[in-house]
Amino acid sequence: MEPITDGELLILEQIWDNDLSTSRTIAEAIYPKVSDSKLASVQKLLERLELKRFVKRDRSSRAHRFTALISRENFLQNQLRSLADRHCDGSITPLVTTLIQAKGFTKKNRKQLRKLIDDLWPNER
Amino acid sequence: MEPITDGELLILEQIWDNDLSTSRTIAEAIYPKVSDSKLASVQKLLERLELKRFVKRDRSSRAHRFTALISRENFLQNQLRSLADRHCDGSITPLVTTLIQAKGFTKKNRKQLRKLIDDLWPNER
């Protein structure tokens, strides 16, 4: 997967939140005042997002409408895989063991995690 | 935590593998042939690593010796936190639930994870 920049991510998130957005609605969600140049900036980032295959464009109406080509969940999965590749030789277990010992992972979270594993893979206990 | 570049990471990993390395031993581990300029490149990256507080430098001997100021484990934790901040509003549970459902996370891994939770937090079952 191509790397994504902060500006591109901001726009992709708008599209996730609101499918079939136009460049203007996206710009309005990001900037308090939408000038011509700000709109052009959004369009440029959309152009790059399309080039990187994060987004597709419906050209049938005058104002093009955009749709994400990757789901939030899938995107997160890819980001995590990249991190595993970069820092753990591709292995994901170090990520899991690190995360469950992190500060923000509470007793309640542990309980939910146990339940999730039990639900997703019953008969493994 | 400051962002780290690929070149800097390569060098930090050498220091993790071999504490108290000099710029030369690091360069020898990275490049097949160590020219003057390659050595200078390593030194420049070490300078930046020091500036970013990833590394400290012992200046007592002529050839400075380098030590990591952050452990591999701590570093990974920070990377994961950054990812959570960027993509999940700081929450880490989405990362965990995504990871355990990833392709590379096997039945054996699940078993190990159950055991790890049980070992780290007994009396929670």
Next chain:
DNA sequence: AATAAAGACAGACAAGCTGTCTGTCATTTA
């Protein structure tokens, strides 16, 4: 119909980042 508004698009741009390299000086070694 004539004018104005809105959109797409190409291109340019400054700022910043990144790895590399050169040259200079100081220190150690042969």
Next chain:
DNA sequence: TAAATGACAGACAGCTTGTCTGTCTTTATT
């Protein structure tokens, strides 16, 4: 004393990134 080694400052090209300008086309308004 000469040569080798190391630290360091600075420069550099190539790339990235968000922004902006200008032009053309299409739609809306008068």
